[in-house]
Amino acid sequence: MNASAVDPFTPADWVLIGIDPQTIALVFAWGFASVVSFWAMGYVIGVAIQLIRKL
Numbered sequence: 001m002n003a004s005a006v007d008p009f010t011p012a013d014w015v016l017i018g019i020d021p022q023t024i025a026l027v028f029a030w031g032f033a034s035v036v037s038f039w040a041m042g043y044v045i046g047v048a049i050q051l052i053r054k055l
Contacts, residue, residue, distance in 0.1 A: 014020070
């Protein structure tokens, strides 16, 4: 068998290096939560600025 320089990873290989479905879900959840948190913070700051301008 002649192995090429670019062998595709199998899911079993991913588990060996620590990439499993739970890790992928955790990283996705952290990313989603950070995006939503920054959006909410921007929204609240925008509303506060609009309220201050109306005063």
